Amino acid sequence: MKSVFRRTSRPAARPRAPRLALEASGLVRHFGGLRAVDGVSLTVPPGEVTAVIGPNGAGKSTLFHCLAGAQRPDEGRIRLGDRDITRLPDHRRARLGMARTFQVVSVFPSLSVADNLRVGAENHAGASATARLLGLPDPARGRTREAVEQALASVDLTELRDVPCGQLPTGTLRLVELARALAAGPSVLLLDEPASGLDDAETARMRALLRRLADEGLAVLLVEHDMELVFGVSDTVYVMAAGRVVASGPPAQVREDAAARAAYLDPVTGTPEDGR
Numbered sequence: 001m002k003s004v005f006r007r008t009s010r011p012a013a014r015p016r017a018p019r020l021a022l023e024a025s026g027l028v029r030h031f032g033g034l035r036a037v038d039g040v041s042l043t044v045p046p047g048e049v050t051a052v053i054g055p056n057g058a059g060k061s062t063l064f065h066c067l068a069g070a071q072r073p074d075e076g077r078i079r080l081g082d083r084d085i086t087r088l089p090d091h092r093r094a095r096l097g098m099a100r101t102f103q104v105v106s107v108f109p110s111l112s113v114a115d116n117l118r119v120g121a122e123n124h125a126g127a128s129a130t131a132r133l134l135g136l137p138d139p140a141r142g143r144t145r146e147a148v149e150q151a152l153a154s155v156d157l158t159e160l161r162d163v164p165c166g167q168l169p170t171g172t173l174r175l176v177e178l179a180r181a182l183a184a185g186p187s188v189l190l191l192d193e194p195a196s197g198l199d200d201a202e203t204a205r206m207r208a209l210l211r212r213l214a215d216e217g218l219a220v221l222l223v224e225h226d227m228e229l230v231f232g233v234s235d236t237v238y239v240m241a242a243g244r245v246v247a248s249g250p251p252a253q254v255r256e257d258a259a260a261r262a263a264y265l266d267p268v269t270g271t272p273e274d275g276r
């Protein structure tokens with residue numbers, strides 16, 4: 001199948017969500033005696049792309065799950081704007097403006113691209129299941145339709161809106177997931193390895209897309225192994241090793257950082273030691 005990372009027309013701007021920062025301080029999460037996340041503080045500001053990198057087992061996914069609300073930290077606080085969300089489950093965080101994607105693409109294969117987006121957006125908009133079942137007018141529906149069309153346009157997927165997701169390649173499904181997250185109109189976007197399974201051209205498109213979303217005011221966090229994407233798009237990079245942040249800062253600074261190099265980046269090339 002031909003790649004859909006093609007630009008057709010200028011995508012519609014997303015409706016404005018409030019600009020909110022996601023902030024974590026002193027997060028700890030242990031599994032038995034293992035401190036998978038060991039006192040991590042980080043800020044994901046609006047209008048910026050923030051990346052978390054590190055070797056396998058560093059604690060990136062555990063941190064991501066704590067931020068997304070899929071796991072509870074044992075210690076520390078998480079704030080969204082001026083609200084403490086540490087104890088809120090993921091669906092409550094979604095209502096407050098957080099959206100996420102998954103490391104393993106998770107879509108309904110028999111549903112079309114647009115229907116996959118609609119399911120997520122209806123849940124978010126609070127569309128009444130009873131109203132849907134009874135075929136009654138539901139005010140959330142119109143909002144949902146509009147949000148879906150805008151999200152499709154913003155990732156250039158309008159042409160594929162009626163294609164079942166089961167017929168689409170991984171690169172396209174990563175975009176479907178991203179569009180589904182955008183259809184909820186989030187302030188904060190959490191992306192779990194968005195470049196996984198993408199070829200070079202698709203990764204370059206993803207990079208441009210993430211940059212544009214941040215420029216529109218979204219707070220974007222990615223956990224990622226693809227260093228070209230991370231160093232090409234991020235405003236701030238956090239390097240984790242053994243549950244801790246060992247370095248953080250702008251990409252150029254992190255590339256030169258001795259602790260980052262020792263933990264993860266090859267001293268000569270600035271790429272991961274494990275070659276990922």
Ligand SMILES: Nc1ncnc2c1ncn2[C@@H]1O[C@H](COP(=O)(O)OP(=O)(O)OP(=O)(O)O)[C@@H](O)[C@H]1O
Nearest residue numbers: 031034035036054055056057058059060061062063
């Ligand atoms: N549910 C769990 N139960 C027990 N140990 C876990 C669990 N989840 C993660 N761990 C352990 O916590 C540590 C951090 O794992 P995590 O998956 O967060 O690292 P990561 O940096 O995301 O690694 P990768 O890049 O391979 O995804 C690892 O030692 C892992 O084995």
